[in-house]
Amino acid sequence: MSERPLDTITPTLDSNDAESADGGWHRLDARVLAVRPVRELLNFAIPLIVLFISGSNAGDGETPWGRYVGLAIATLLVIRGVLHWFTTRYRITGEQVELHTGVLVRKRLAVPRDRIRTVDAKSDFLHRIFGLADLRIGTGRQTGGRKSKDKKEDGLALSAVSSVEADRLRQVLLHRSIPPRAAATPSGATRFDAGAATTLAALDPSWLKYAPFTLSGLAAVGAVGAFTWRIMNELHVAPDRIGLWHSLIDRVGAAPIYLTVLVAAIGLTLVVTLGSVVVYVFAYWNFQLTREHGGSLRVRRGLLTTRSDSIEEGRLRGVEVVEPLALRMVGGARCTAVVGGAASKLVLPPAPRAEADRVACAVLELTASPTTARLVRHSRRALARRLTRALAPTLIVIATLGAGRWFDVLPDWPWESALVLVPIAALLAVDRFRNLGHALTNGYLVSRSGSISRKTPVLRQSGIIGWRVRRSVFQRRVGLVTVAATAGISAGEYRVIDIAESDGLALANAATPGLLTPFLRE
Amino acid sequence: MSAVSTAPNAPGTELLGRLRLREPEHRVHRKAILWWTLRPLFFWLVVIAGQLVLLNLAPDAPSWLLGTSGASAGLGLLHVLVMPQWRYRVHRWETTEEAVYTQTGWLNQEWRIAPVSRIQTVDVERGPLQQVLGLATVIVTTASAAGPVHIAGVDRETAVRLVDELTANTQATQGDAT
Numbered sequence A: 001m002s003e004r005p006l007d008t009i010t011p012t013l014d015s016n017d018a019e020s021a022d023g024g025w026h027r028l029d030a031r032v033l034a035v036r037p038v039r040e041l042l043n044f045a046i047p048l049i050v051l052f053i054s055g056s057n058a059g060d061g062e063t064p065w066g067r068y069v070g071l072a073i074a075t076l077l078v079i080r081g082v083l084h085w086f087t088t089r090y091r092i093t094g095e096q097v098e099l100h101t102g103v104l105v106r107k108r109l110a111v112p113r114d115r116i117r118t119v120d121a122k123s124d125f126l127h128r129i130f131g132l133a134d135l136r137i138g139t140g141r142q143t144g145g146r147k148s149k150d151k152k153e154d155g156l157a158l159s160a161v162s163s164v165e166a167d168r169l170r171q172v173l174l175h176r177s178i179p180p181r182a183a184a185t186p187s188g189a190t191r192f193d194a195g196a197a198t199t200l201a202a203l204d205p206s207w208l209k210y211a212p213f214t215l216s217g218l219a220a221v222g223a224v225g226a227f228t229w230r231i232m233n234e235l236h237v238a239p240d241r242i243g244l245w246h247s248l249i250d251r252v253g254a255a256p257i258y259l260t261v262l263v264a265a266i267g268l269t270l271v272v273t274l275g276s277v278v279v280y281v282f283a284y285w286n287f288q289l290t291r292e293h294g295g296s297l298r299v300r301r302g303l304l305t306t307r308s309d310s311i312e313e314g315r316l317r318g319v320e321v322v323e324p325l326a327l328r329m330v331g332g333a334r335c336t337a338v339v340g341g342a343a344s345k346l347v348l349p350p351a352p353r354a355e356a357d358r359v360a361c362a363v364l365e366l367t368a369s370p371t372t373a374r375l376v377r378h379s380r381r382a383l384a385r386r387l388t389r390a391l392a393p394t395l396i397v398i399a400t401l402g403a404g405r406w407f408d409v410l411p412d413w414p415w416e417s418a419l420v421l422v423p424i425a426a427l428l429a430v431d432r433f434r435n436l437g438h439a440l441t442n443g444y445l446v447s448r449s450g451s452i453s454r455k456t457p458v459l460r461q462s463g464i465i466g467w468r469v470r471r472s473v474f475q476r477r478v479g480l481v482t483v484a485a486t487a488g489i490s491a492g493e494y495r496v497i498d499i500a501e502s503d504g505l506a507l508a509n510a511a512t513p514g515l516l517t518p519f520l521r522e
Numbered sequence B: 001m002s003a004v005s006t007a008p009n010a011p012g013t014e015l016l017g018r019l020r021l022r023e024p025e026h027r028v029h030r031k032a033i034l035w036w037t038l039r040p041l042f043f044w045l046v047v048i049a050g051q052l053v054l055l056n057l058a059p060d061a062p063s064w065l066l067g068t069s070g071a072s073a074g075l076g077l078l079h080v081l082v083m084p085q086w087r088y089r090v091h092r093w094e095t096t097e098e099a100v101y102t103q104t105g106w107l108n109q110e111w112r113i114a115p116v117s118r119i120q121t122v123d124v125e126r127g128p129l130q131q132v133l134g135l136a137t138v139i140v141t142t143a144s145a146a147g148p149v150h151i152a153g154v155d156r157e158t159a160v161r162l163v164d165e166l167t168a169n170t171q172a173t174q175g176d177a178t
Helices: A032-043 A045-056 A065-087 A125-130 A163-174 A205-213 A216-234 A243-254 A257-284 A325-329 A353-364 A380-406 A413-418 A421-435 A473-478 A501-511 B031-057 B064-090 B128-133 B156-172
Strands: A089-092 A096-101 A107-112 A118-123 A132-143 A152-162 A198-202 A288-292 A296-301 A306-312 A316-324 A332-339 A345-352 A437-441 A444-448 A453-460 A464-471 A480-487 A493-500 B092-095 B099-105 B109-115 B119-125 B135-142 B149-155
Touching: A032 A045, A032 A065, A032 A125, A032 A152, A045 A065, A045 A216, A065 A096, A089 A163, A096 A152, A118 A125, A118 A163, A125 A132, A132 A163, A152 A163, A163 A306, A198 A353, A205 A216, A205 A257, A205 A325, A205 A345, A216 A257, A257 A345, A288 A353, A296 A345, A306 A345, A316 A325, A316 A353, A325 A332, A325 A453, A332 A353, A332 A453, A345 A353, A380 A413, A380 A421, A380 A473, A380 A480, A380 A493, A437 A501, A444 A493, A464 A473, A464 A501, A473 A480, A480 A501, A493 A501, B031 B064, B031 B128, B031 B135, B031 B149, B064 B099, B092 B156, B099 B149, B119 B156, B128 B135, B135 B156, B149 B156
Parallel strands: none
Antiparallel strands: A089 A096, A096 A107, A118 A132, A118 A306, A132 A152, A198 A288, A288 A296, A296 A306, A316 A332, A316 A453, A332 A345, A437 A444, A444 A453, A464 A480, A464 B109, A480 A493, B092 B099, B099 B109, B119 B135, B135 B149
């Protein structure tokens, strides 16, 4: 592994601020003074508007306190935004990144540079007008208790610096000389390219056809609906008062019910499709995955809000190909990179499955992607387990609804319509069983599972820390276990579900030779 | 059905046939049975007492509350009698120079193996009940977010000795622990 010290890669960047005269402390960009107060006001726009309007509606003789309160709050927000600039300073030394911030609660953060995993830059519309970027430095520091599932990953946040400074920081913080052990790939290839960044993937407009099959459309419609409802609520506008709504309800009441349902379904589908395409375009426009010449991967995307996420390649532990059910039916997939000590980062938006495999290959620098490896299927007893796990809750729901009918609490149709869940649950269970599979190939552990969201995580064998073997009381009867490889990644572990006990232990033993051997016996 | 096709003389593949995990060497302390009995006792007492209070004091308490309080009393009794003994038979732990190995659970059982070279911290935790009983829990964390390895129900001296042993072993092995 060639170690190139920083100054031969980027001779013009100074990596050690502490050597300059004033101790090297930098402030955030001065344009933050303009942008931040506007942002704070926008965040509270709706409550402020409501306050103003309801304040003005006060009767004669009453003081319009709403207006005064609104004005006071707005002033405080502006002051807070301005103070943020005054109280934030940062510095990069040879070993650390230091950040002093906070108005009421002063925070002094110092993070060792070799803990830095990712550098994410985000510029929304306001930032882009002024040429700023919101920088978030991922340090792998985890807060929120050891057992919490959704650990908050505490990073250093610089909000905001100029785009030029953001780029400089990204290069300085990620393109250090990486220690040989952490950077060695299984193939032993050297990684530093002599030239500029290599593009691994770029957005193809034909991928838009996968947009309607993601859930983003539903989420968008839901968000818009919730927003509208909230506005109407706050401003006390009742739907009955809108003439259009009235005439619509009258017409719906007059038409036969199947027609209404049909029209509503078609309308909803159109709206959801349109919404998802719009969301896709806004999120993934100009998507580009590049390998930077200093040893990092960079993902750029976004239409109004541009994002640039960078991952240090030495921290890469694998990839994961995610195929939600709808997307899978049309042959699409997403790909995320599994990073040690940080959250997984998206490296490919919904795109053809072949493209996801190719990107996985390119990211891991292999010739054949482990995501296309032939997977060993699990035994038929796993099918029985999947069926039980899917049917038992369904039957319980039906039984509860039936009991409600029996005690005359509920009518007939709840439990009768719940019967349709049984074949659906059975089909899902069979699909889940058929998707179960695992393999150990080329230095990677592959374990596929899931139906509604089929995930194929590929984990570097050297990244596996230890093992967790679980056997529930039901699995014990059929001789199955769930073997999970624990690693220093955000998911915590990747599981091989419902595998025969002997096979699971053989797999674990082969994945980390020598670790399990003292504890195994025939 | 073999999961992996590797060369016969590759390291770690000498064991073929039906593999199983052997039990770890040490049991937990006998007082752990008392600890496991007392811990859910409080919860069950609150549940049953709450239902009885509702039954007696509320003016129009539904009759099925008698049934549920009886059922929860039965379940609670079963849980508190069966679970601690079962757990004592299952919970075991072992540390070698290379790894920490634990077996835990009762209905659902779990084995955890963590290599010493990847250990980040070793802590001892003693809740109020554990302090009264003279027990402790050793918590071994690695970089994995899947949670630390717990060795619960050991007595205090063993816990301290374990922590010293593991810390000495961890310092002896090098490496970045992620």
